[in-house]
Amino acid sequence: MSDQTERKHTIAVLVDNEPGVLARVIGLFSGRGYNIESLTVAPVDTDDNLSRINIVTSGTPMIIEQIKAQLSRLVPVHQIKDLTVDGPSVERELALVKVKGKGEKRVESLRIADIFRAQVIDSSNDSFVFEVVGSTDKLNAFIDLMKPLGLVDVSRTGVVAIARGAKGIRSKKK
Amino acid sequence: MSTKQISGSEILLKSLVDQGVDTIFGYPGGAVLPIYDAMFQQNQIRHILVRQEAGAVHAAEGFARSTGKAGVVLVTSGPGATNAVTGLADAFMDSIPVVCLTGQVPTHLIGNDAFQEADTSGITRPCTKHNYLVKDVNDLARVVQEAFYVAQSGRPGPVVIDLPKDVLMAMSTYTTPEKKLKHRSYQPQVRGDHALIKQAVKLMASAKRPVFYCGGGVINSGPTASRRLTQLVRDTGFPITLTLMGLGAYPASDKQFLGMLGMHGTYEANLAMHGCDVMIAVGARFDDRITGKISEFAPNAKIIHIDIDPSSINKNVEVDIGIVGDCASVLGDMQKLWDATPNKPSKKSLNAWWEQIAIWQARECLRYKQEGDVIKPQYAIERLYEHTKKRKDVFITTEVGQHQMWAAQFFHFDKPNHWMTSGGLGTMGYGLPAAMGVQVAHPDALVVDIAGEASILMNIQEMSTIAQYRLPVKAFILNNEYMGMVRQWQELLHGGRYSESYMESLPDFVKLAESFGAVGLRATKADEVDDVIKEMIAIDKPVLADILVDKTENCFPMIPSGSAHNEMLLGPEDEAEKQISEEGMVLV
Numbered sequence: 001m002s003d004q005t006e007r008k009h010t011i012a013v014l015v016d017n018e019p020g021v022l023a024r025v026i027g028l029f030s031g032r033g034y035n036i037e038s039l040t041v042a043p044v045d046t047d048d049n050l051s052r053i054n055i056v057t058s059g060t061p062m063i064i065e066q067i068k069a070q071l072s073r074l075v076p077v078h079q080i081k082d083l084t085v086d087g088p089s090v091e092r093e094l095a096l097v098k099v100k101g102k103g104e105k106r107v108e109s110l111r112i113a114d115i116f117r118a119q120v121i122d123s124s125n126d127s128f129v130f131e132v133v134g135s136t137d138k139l140n141a142f143i144d145l146m147k148p149l150g151l152v153d154v155s156r157t158g159v160v161a162i163a164r165g166a167k168g169i170r171s172k173k174k
Numbered sequence: 175m176s177t178k179q180i181s182g183s184e185i186l187l188k189s190l191v192d193q194g195v196d197t198i199f200g201y202p203g204g205a206v207l208p209i210y211d212a213m214f215q216q217n218q219i220r221h222i223l224v225r226q227e228a229g230a231v232h233a234a235e236g237f238a239r240s241t242g243k244a245g246v247v248l249v250t251s252g253p254g255a256t257n258a259v260t261g262l263a264d265a266f267m268d269s270i271p272v273v274c275l276t277g278q279v280p281t282h283l284i285g286n287d288a289f290q291e292a293d294t295s296g297i298t299r300p301c302t303k304h305n306y307l308v309k310d311v312n313d314l315a316r317v318v319q320e321a322f323y324v325a326q327s328g329r330p331g332p333v334v335i336d337l338p339k340d341v342l343m344a345m346s347t348y349t350t351p352e353k354k355l356k357h358r359s360y361q362p363q364v365r366g367d368h369a370l371i372k373q374a375v376k377l378m379a380s381a382k383r384p385v386f387y388c389g390g391g392v393i394n395s396g397p398t399a400s401r402r403l404t405q406l407v408r409d410t411g412f413p414i415t416l417t418l419m420g421l422g423a424y425p426a427s428d429k430q431f432l433g434m435l436g437m438h439g440t441y442e443a444n445l446a447m448h449g450c451d452v453m454i455a456v457g458a459r460f461d462d463r464i465t466g467k468i469s470e471f472a473p474n475a476k477i478i479h480i481d482i483d484p485s486s487i488n489k490n491v492e493v494d495i496g497i498v499g500d501c502a503s504v505l506g507d508m509q510k511l512w513d514a515t516p517n518k519p520s521k522k523s524l525n526a527w528w529e530q531i532a533i534w535q536a537r538e539c540l541r542y543k544q545e546g547d548v549i550k551p552q553y554a555i556e557r558l559y560e561h562t563k564k565r566k567d568v569f570i571t572t573e574v575g576q577h578q579m580w581a582a583q584f585f586h587f588d589k590p591n592h593w594m595t596s597g598g599l600g601t602m603g604y605g606l607p608a609a610m611g612v613q614v615a616h617p618d619a620l621v622v623d624i625a626g627e628a629s630i631l632m633n634i635q636e637m638s639t640i641a642q643y644r645l646p647v648k649a650f651i652l653n654n655e656y657m658g659m660v661r662q663w664q665e666l667l668h669g670g671r672y673s674e675s676y677m678e679s680l681p682d683f684v685k686l687a688e689s690f691g692a693v694g695l696r697a698t699k700a701d702e703v704d705d706v707i708k709e710m711i712a713i714d715k716p717v718l719a720d721i722l723v724d725k726t727e728n729c730f731p732m733i734p735s736g737s738a739h740n741e742m743l744l745g746p747e748d749e750a751e752k753q754i755s756e757e758g759m760v761l762v
Contacts, residue, residue: 020305066488073329075357
């Protein structure tokens with residue numbers, strides 16, 4: 001029997017920056033019942049008209065292999081990299097966190113923000129907006145700590161990731 | 175570089191001609207009127223006017239499968255496009271190269287809920303290999319060239335080009351494109367990995383109970399793949415079984431052929447799959463109709479899988495050696511390595527395997543009794559085969575259901591591209607328009623749609639197209655006045671409660687044929703079957719042959735859903751003994 005343990009994978013996909021390409025990727029995930037835990041997309045190369053999609057998904061090794069094979073079947077897909085298994089990589093996520101409060105709670109939120117190296121990017125008499133960058137876990141921890149201190153809103157980018165070292169996603173086609 | 179300004183519609187037609195297109199199946203409407211107008215003023219492309227858009231796509235599928243070229247469809251926006259969706263999904267599942275041109279409302283109206291507007295690219299995205307919405311007339315020629323490349327390379331499939339009306343009317347220039355297109359991102363792997371092929375051949379050489387399991391990918395790869403497969407199978411002396419889609423990839427008359435495998439495959443093919451120690455899967459996708467219960471599929475087998483689509487490998491069944499590549503290319507490499515292999519399996523060990531297979535074959539799993547007047551459907555197909563087997567130009571299409579399985583079991587194919595059936599999607603109503611498409615491509619051939627009375631009614635309107643173009647298509651209807659496969663499942667799985675599976679108020683098929691200017695024939699007794707078949711073949715006109723068969727005959731052998739290959743029902747005697755599990759009932 002094959003390995004049935006589900007694991008989280010971060011997959012980077014280089015695609016043509018054209019209308020409908022994101023719908024193709026998302027449609028593939030929903031149509032075939034795969035999970036999407038996080039998804040980011042933005043143009044990364046205007047000369048070649050390419051966008052990069054970072055997807056965090058989870059599944060057994062067989063499912064992850066299927067996801068990659070299915071993605072590679074899409075016509076506008078140039079390159080796929082499983083950052084979780086193809087060597088070491090770094091991941092970051094950014095969150096904007098709005099906290100409302102006065103007095104001790106307000107001071108406490110600032111103190112915690114300092115520990116997490118979060119920046120204050122907006123401030124009013126009774127609120128802050130923090131910008132915090134880091135791993136998904138770090139952001140979760142920060143947001144959890146803000147809950148009792150008057151958490152109002154959270155806006156997150158989702159995970160962006162890149163392989164460590166000199167090699168780019170396009171060097172040496174798979 | 176031509177500087178002459180011509181319309182988008184003219185550019186489209188020129189692009190099609192440059193792709194080698196000579197036939198289009200279509201139906202006009204508001205959004206595509208400019209194309210029809212341009213078509214009226216040229217004579218390089220022939221248009222076949224269907225009666226419903228689904229018929230156009232199935233006809234294009236029949237055309238594509240019998241010629242190896244892409245089939246081309248032209249439909250209007252909105253309902254024209256949505257009617258085509260079933261055909262596109264069918265072509266997607268069975269990997270048939272089809273290019274479908276759909277009209278669209280003008281670009282400035284897109285998204286406005288305009289008359290006959292549908293989000294065609296959105297609707298067809300999950301059921302096509304790729305689709306395009308052309309918003310600029312200057313992109314049109316490139317898109318058409320790309321669409322044909324995508325439809326026909328790698329694992330083939332349908333491609334939609336959505337064409338807003340203003341783009342069709344806009345002016346631009348046209349230059350014949352370079353012959354070879356190098357696509358920016360889509361470049362399927364054709365050559366297989368040599369090291370893996372070497373491993374595979376080594377494994378084959380060590381096999382004691384090998385079996386080849388091959389499918390539609392061999393046919394899609396082209397006649398070379400079938401030729402190489404046949405050569406390799408003969409040289410190895412291994413048994414071979416084919417999927418429904420693969421029939422014809424290896425000559426059915428050859429003694430190494432075990433028949434079709436799967437849910438209604440032969441006993442020997444399924445048991446050979448179950449008992450094999452080395453399985454060589456070529457262009458087949460381990461579909462649930464093939465594997466049965468996946469946890470008990472080929473429990474002792476080392477599996478080699480050759481497929482051009484990487485996503486087919488390890489999808490349903492984990493394999494030991496997965497080789498991504500075109501069947502013809504990989505089989506060619508395998509043959510060379512096989513020829514150079516010194517230690518091939520001993521005759522003795524293979525003999526033991528063939529003896530075991532002979533014991534399974536002796537069960538005669540396809541046996542049926544033709545007694546008395548009532549026509550057994552199997553008998554009707556056997557007679558049809560007997561009367562046509564000497565001809566070289568016989569093409570068979572089918573609808574979906576019991577008749578389809580009987581056709582697969584009792585009609586034998588020695589060559590690829592002569593059998594067209596809806597395998598993956600299982601589309602009732604496929605056979606008649608598909609036969610029409612085949613006949614357009616092969617005007618002098620004998621094209622027979624082996625049909626059921628329920629299925630054929632789903633696209634019976636195409637009789638009108640068949641009449642218009644004087645296509646001598648024959649529909650051989652096994653009429654049991656039931657949706658036979660539904661009835662069979664209700665008998666076996668739902669306590670004989672025949673809910674809505676009885677066809678009441680059927681038309682008189684003989685009169686129906688006559689109303690379309692075709693010939694209607696009927697056989698009600700077994701001794702009339704031969705005469706009806708002979709007459710049907712002799713008539714140089716379309717024919718509906720209404721063969722009234724045994725109403726309650728079931729299709730055997732059968733692997734009930736949720737069961738393994740070695741748990742087949744061989745016939746009615748088996749039914750009582752082997753109850754179908756609750757777990758199996760949930761499956762389709």
